[in-house]
Amino acid sequence: MKAVLVTGGSGQLGTELARFSWPEGWEAVALTRAELDLTDPAAIAAKVAERPWAAVISAGAYTAVDKAESDSVTAWQVNALAPAALAAACTAAGIPIVHVSTDYVFAGDKQGAWEVDDPVAPLGVYGASKLGGELAVRTGCKRHAIVRTAWVVSAHGNNFVKTMLxxxxxxxxxxxxADQQGSPTAAADLAAALAAMTMRLVDDPAAPTGTYHFSNAGPTSWHGFAEEIFRQAAARGGPSPQVEAITSAEFPTPAARPANSVLSHRAIEQDYGIHPQGWQSALGDILDQLLGSSKVEKTA
Incomplete structure (x- = not known):
């Protein structure tokens, strides 16, 4: 059995990695915060050395973007030092690591989709600490894949879809x-992409390494996302309120958000043949779990 250690087991992504239909001979062991303290480098090293893992998926993170501004030490411990410890442990064990990062490493001031090699310039503590984690993994473990993502949603945990409903x-x-652009990402689709990349890295010593982007396909705004949530929710008997557009200035937050978080999929498509589905259809899959299939789908 090829066992993959997954951090962040209670989060949206960790939950989906545990639920993913891994092929026969593979299993994901998703560890929660109670089972692995990501602020404890010694515990991380011991856990990786505990058994012959096939790989590590570093999905655990400090994701409270606004709180990070006043809790920077914890954010850096979890988002930068923990990946450093994981990367070092993976190198010692001779196994690959797949690390999840974020669109927040970018300033958000570019027109068009962000490429993997575009200049990074985080706007706040969260993005800076995640960039630190990228650097730690990049320098700490030769056989790595860093996967930046954005706007993660699912039927689990706390996220924009569930809040809107x-x-x-x-x-x-x-x-x-309405003035922040991005591409929503279904945690289940991200989990499937990470699983595919992990298995290839394990089975193929010549598998590509480096930095990649994954989100669902197509840009939108938070306002546009909300409108589509309620359009699809209404078809499933869910709520359908009116959605008014406002600016970021009208909804101030402690941490600045990138105005443009759209990520290019060029690298992951080229190296791994992964082509994300559109965000609207991915949203439909989530709403099916939360509200049930629409009437159209039920009669089809």
Missing amino acids: RVGAERPVLRVV
């Missing part, structure tokens, strides 16, 4: 930011 059921009108 909850608030939309309580209020007739919602105000949502």
Whole structure:
């Protein structure tokens, strides 16, 4: 049995990696914060050395973007020092590491999709600490894949889709930011991509390494995303409030957000043959879990 150690087991991505249909002979062991403290480098080293893992997927992270501004030490411990410890342990064990990073490493001031080799310039503590994790993995383990993603959503945990459905059921009108562009990412689709990359890295010593981007295909704004959530939710008997567009200035937050988080898939398509589905269809899969299939789908 080829066992893959997954950090962040209780998060959206860790949950989907554990639920993923791994091929026969493979298993994912998704560890929660209680099972592996990512602020403890010694515990990380011991866990990787504990058994002959096939690979590590570093999915655990400090993702409270606004809180990170006032809790920078913990953010750096989890987002930078933990990946450093994981990378060092993977090198010692002779196994590859697949590390999940974020669109927040970019300033968001580019027109068009961000390429993997575009200049990085994080706007806040969260993005800076995640960039630190990238550097730690890049320099700490030769056989690595760093996968940046954005706007992760699922039927689990806390995320934009679930928040919109909850608030939309309580209020007739919602105000949502319209001047931040990005591409939503279904955690299940990201998990499938990471699993494919991990298995190839394990089975093929010549598998490509480096930095990649994964999100679902197609750009939108948070406002556009909300409108599509309620359009599809209404077809499933869910809420359908009015969604008003506002600017980021009208919804101030402690941490600045990139105005453009659209990620290019060129590298992951070229090296791994992974072609993400459109975000609208990925959203439909999530809403099927949360609300059930639409009437159209049920009669098809």
